[in-house]
Amino acid sequence: MVGMGVLWFVLANPMDGLGGWDRPSKYFFGLVCLLFVSLAAPKPRAQYWGLLLGCLGAGAVALWQVRVAGVPRATGFPSSHTSSAIQWGNLALLMGTMLAAQTIALREHITRATLVLACFGVLLAFNASVLSQSRGGWLAIGLASPVGLYLLWRFYRPELWRMLGSVAAILVLLGAANHQVLVERWRIMEKELQVYGAQREADNSVGQRLEHWRFAWEVGQEKPLLGWGTQGYLAEKEKRVAAGEYASSILEYNAHNEVLDMFVKAGIVGVAWLLLFYAVPLCMFWPTRARLAAYADCRADVRAQMLALRLGGVCIPLLYAGFGITVVFLGPNSGIMFYLFMTMLTWAAVHGMDAQYAGDVRAPSSAAT
Numbered sequence: 001m002v003g004m005g006v007l008w009f010v011l012a013n014p015m016d017g018l019g020g021w022d023r024p025s026k027y028f029f030g031l032v033c034l035l036f037v038s039l040a041a042p043k044p045r046a047q048y049w050g051l052l053l054g055c056l057g058a059g060a061v062a063l064w065q066v067r068v069a070g071v072p073r074a075t076g077f078p079s080s081h082t083s084s085a086i087q088w089g090n091l092a093l094l095m096g097t098m099l100a101a102q103t104i105a106l107r108e109h110i111t112r113a114t115l116v117l118a119c120f121g122v123l124l125a126f127n128a129s130v131l132s133q134s135r136g137g138w139l140a141i142g143l144a145s146p147v148g149l150y151l152l153w154r155f156y157r158p159e160l161w162r163m164l165g166s167v168a169a170i171l172v173l174l175g176a177a178n179h180q181v182l183v184e185r186w187r188i189m190e191k192e193l194q195v196y197g198a199q200r201e202a203d204n205s206v207g208q209r210l211e212h213w214r215f216a217w218e219v220g221q222e223k224p225l226l227g228w229g230t231q232g233y234l235a236e237k238e239k240r241v242a243a244g245e246y247a248s249s250i251l252e253y254n255a256h257n258e259v260l261d262m263f264v265k266a267g268i269v270g271v272a273w274l275l276l277f278y279a280v281p282l283c284m285f286w287p288t289r290a291r292l293a294a295y296a297d298c299r300a301d302v303r304a305q306m307l308a309l310r311l312g313g314v315c316i317p318l319l320y321a322g323f324g325i326t327v328v329f330l331g332p333n334s335g336i337m338f339y340l341f342m343t344m345l346t347w348a349a350v351h352g353m354d355a356q357y358a359g360d361v362r363a364p365s366s367a368a369t
Helices: 002-010 012-041 046-069 082-107 112-132 135-155 157-177 179-199 204-219 229-242 248-252 258-285 288-293 300-323 333-358
Strands: none
Touching: 002 012, 002 258, 012 333, 046 082, 046 300, 046 333, 082 112, 082 135, 082 300, 082 333, 112 135, 112 157, 112 179, 135 157, 135 179, 135 300, 157 179, 179 204, 204 229, 204 248, 204 258, 229 248, 229 258, 258 300, 258 333, 288 300, 300 333
């Protein structure tokens, strides 16, 4: 966190003045919060119900905005700007995925009513993603699927086919309820890909991304180690657009790809640090045999709660890496704050359970939901 804060302070545009502190300050202040929550671990039950209520709320807002208010895309905010729809839809999808992972782990230790409510929450959160029309989120789920299948196979092998059948049923239901939206978004994507391939047309969603990726990759290779910096990146973009090398539509946006944006601004050094920012939490949450073995003598509900937290934690960096393929997701406030605080809170809950159970597995408690 400190490293990312320092990196973005170095990359701050001098023209922004004190505004250059906006992004790095979130990482620095977040560190203080991390120290606090590590000492005052939140209850796992609080996170589970927070995710459940968050999914229900996101789904309800999306349905109201699109079906009642007539907004073209669910954004979750008063503004209907596309970037709001992308961020909000992807975060709803992440919450739904985390809730699904935790519910699978806790399914035998929660009431039937809670189980039904959680399944409904997952469905509503996924539907919110569909109504936001954020195709990058769907891509992220597809790329994360092999890891999810492996974890299901590892921990729930006897029930694997039944679980996959439930997932298939949810997808069919979502597809049937939003058939027109999905078909239209797919048709638009195909058309924009064809137009860009034939004419380099970049005044649309797909074309602009492809043009920005081309610019970031080609220009980034000229300074591959440390990049151009933010000011140099913006100046070079204006210069080359004016020369007719790239479409003018890329002037208004970032590179629409987390890795390429970091590559052109901070080079290989920045990309390596970004990948560490994903990889370290992923490694910290990964349910290794040794970590789970420390709970071997605990009650079944305690073991399930620990696995639920770790599976939910794995979802965060995994899906963020997928979101970053089509958008700089760690750029807006919502992207940074959700990653930092959901990671911190989940880790603090894991840390709290380790302190309570790993040292003395006989300690009585009611950790499960």
